[in-house]
Amino acid sequence: MRSAADPENSAEQQSDQGLRADAERNRDRILCAARRLYAAEGLDVSMASVAREAGVGKATLSRRFPTRDDLITAVFTDRMDAYAGAVAVALADPDPWHGFAAYIQAVCAMQAADRGFATVLTMSFPTAKALEKRRAEAYHGFLELIARAKATGHLREDFADQDMIILLMANAGVVAATADAAPNAWRRLVGHMLRAYSTPGTELPPLEPPPTPTALYRAMIRLNRSTSAGDVGRPVS
Missing domain, CATH: 1.10.10 (Arc Repressor Mutant, subunit A)
Known part of the structure; x- marks a missing residue:
């Protein structure tokens, strides 16, 4: 031995x-x-x-x-943790409407910072259990946030949690289309949506100025090229 x-x-x-x-x-x-x-x-x-x-x-x-889901889980676990953490921060805000608005802005900012995460937030990964667990935690926290914001009278009664998914899908599209050409376009979208979600007289953050015509033109040219190359609108395999 x-x-x-x-x-x-x-x-x-x-x-x-x-x-x-x-x-x-x-x-x-x-x-x-x-x-x-x-x-x-x-x-x-x-x-x-x-x-x-x-x-x-x-x-x-x-x-x-x-598997692809294994890689996605490893890459985005920290971002999904931040996503769930954003709900906790919003719930801790003494002003539920302010917390709600800040949460919407924070999550959309996460999408804008990372195109991959923008997609992760609008898709389900059944085998990526760690991601889905954090997503479920964030979802239940968001339901509570909605109820609190409605109780203040500042969030419209007809706002539904599905509206958040619709916003994330729309924001992901804007982020992908505008990219470097009009990088703040998503902020204007979010500003308009907060105005749509709120009741009359509610205090709102300032609205982002619109992109310049030149910036939007560049974004449209880029989107057209991407679509022609098959990069946009193709389902993720």
């Missing part, structure tokens, strides 16, 4: 440690690559593209993340 001090034993331990370190580095490279691609291009990015961006083989990617 070899002792722990045996040179051969020591070499085996160093080899194991080296393999673990390599595996961890590969995992970090994959996650960084996926974050970059998802943020810039949305979730319609192939696993092969992620492997190529990370500089690893497809087999290495598959060992670390066997």
Whole structure:
């Protein structure tokens, strides 16, 4: 029996440690690559593209993340935590209407900052249990936020939680279409929607100025090119 001090034993331990370190580095490279691609291009990015961006083989990617949902979960868990945390912050606001409005703005800002997360918020991932658990927590908190805001008389009685999903879908579309051409266009959309959700006389945040005609023209040209290339309106596989 070899002792722990045996040179051969020591070499085996160093080899194991080296393999673990390599595996961890590969995992970090994959996650960084996926974050970059998802943020810039949305979730319609192939696993092969992620492997190529990370500089690893497809087999290495598959060992670390066997399915697309596994990779999405690893990439967006922290963002989904922030999403759920935004509800808690809103509920802690002593002014329920202010908390509601701030929450709407915060979530839409998260979408604007990351195209991949913009899509995650409008889709369901049944096998990504960690993501779906946090989404469920945020949803139940949002229901309470709605009830409190309505009790103040500032949120319209006909506002429904489904309206938030509609807004997130609309905002995701605006973010994807305007991108760098009119990066604040989403803020104007959110401002108008808060005005639609509120009762007359409710205090509202200032409305973002509209994009310039030139900025909108650039956005329309970009959207037309993306649509022609098949990047917009294609279901995520």
